[in-house]
Amino acid sequence: MQPHPFRQPAERPTAPPEEQRLGALRSVHGQRRNAALFHVARGALLLLSTSVIGAVIAGSQGFLLSLPFGLAGFAVLAAAALRHRGLRIELYDRGLVVARREGREIAVFDEVDEVWFDLDRSSTPFGSFVFLRGVRLVEHSGAQRSVPVEVADGQEVARRILQRCSHPLLDEARRAVKDGEVLTFGPVRLDRQGIALRDTHVAWGDLSLVRLQSGRVAFFRGQTVFPWRTVSLDSVPHPTVFARLVTERAPRVERDDVWASWTG
Missing domain, CATH: 2.30.29 (PH-domain like)
Structure with a gap:
């Protein structure tokens, strides 16, 4: 006679849905005010500095040669202003949700194996600047979650991630x-x-x-x-x-x- 199993397969507990594992809601971080203006201003500065340098080095011909590069940089930075439209970060006790127009992505802190910085480097003739653009989370399963911190009080989002996953x-x-x-x-x-x-x-x-x-x-x-x-x-x-x-x-x-x- 075969011994009875401790429990039938149907009786084995299953992991709760990710939403239930997040815990209590701490804060909600929407798109930062003037974020679009900030990125467009950076693009305009890059366009201006590139064109001016070209003109100083090689006159009007240099201006015309450097203009396409300045316009390309402006386009990239201006596109960044639209990239996070509708973005919202929901910060919970044990995880977070990245909500975008196309859907929601959930990250549970206990499942995070690695934390990586996503840095934005901008170099102009007036100086170099480094910004924390986002945090990339690599889970134990290998799945990756990108968490933009270009939101209102984004430093709190980054600090919470570091506090729970790195410290x-x-x-x-x-x-x-x-x-x-x-x-x-x-x-x-x-x-x-x-x-x-x-x-x-x-x-x-x-x-x-x-x-x-x-x-x-x-x-x-x-x-x-x-x-x-x-x-x-x-x-x-x-x-x-x-x-x-x-x-x-x-x-x-x-x-x-x-x-x-x-x-x-």
């Missing part, structure tokens, strides 16, 4: 380094002795300076004017954990700007 990993990562393990962040490896960048391992004590800059971490050896290596914060998973581990091990650290508030 809990920091203590474990610290213990692993202390115990002699090697941690891999994309193309970068670090351990208790030092850090490996582009297959070159350097001891922490051999670094003269680590500087947190706009969207990147710069490493210096010997002198402190020209970086020996740089690591962009959108090239490594869990960039805030990476930056915190580096700054805790480096003998000297400088923080240039507001990005230090993200990376510790």
Whole structure:
């Protein structure tokens, strides 16, 4: 006689729907005011600067040659103003919903394996700027969720994601380094002795300076004017954990700007 199963297949509990796993609603973040004007203004600035430089270098012929490039850049940035029309981020205790005109996408924090920054870099003759455009979530299953933070109070959305998906990993990562393990962040490896960048391992004590800059971490050896290596914060998973581990091990650290508030 065959033993009875503990429960029939139909009686086995099933995972609750994702909507039920999100928890209580914390906040709703709609499209940022003047977002369209911001992107169009950036496009206009790029068009103007490109054309002016062309005119200064090669006169009217240079202006005509550079104009198509300026117009292309303007078109790209102006399109960004329309990309998030109707966008809404619903932030919950245990996840979030990205609502667009074409549908809704759900991300549960407990299912997130990796957090990546999506940075927007803009270079003009008047300076370079780096903006956090969004956060990309990679789940344990391999599925990816793109979360734009170009919404009202988008910093709160990004902070909540980092608080729930990245910050809990920091203590474990610290213990692993202390115990002699090697941690891999994309193309970068670090351990208790030092850090490996582009297959070159350097001891922490051999670094003269680590500087947190706009969207990147710069490493210096010997002198402190020209970086020996740089690591962009959108090239490594869990960039805030990476930056915190580096700054805790480096003998000297400088923080240039507001990005230090993200990376510790």
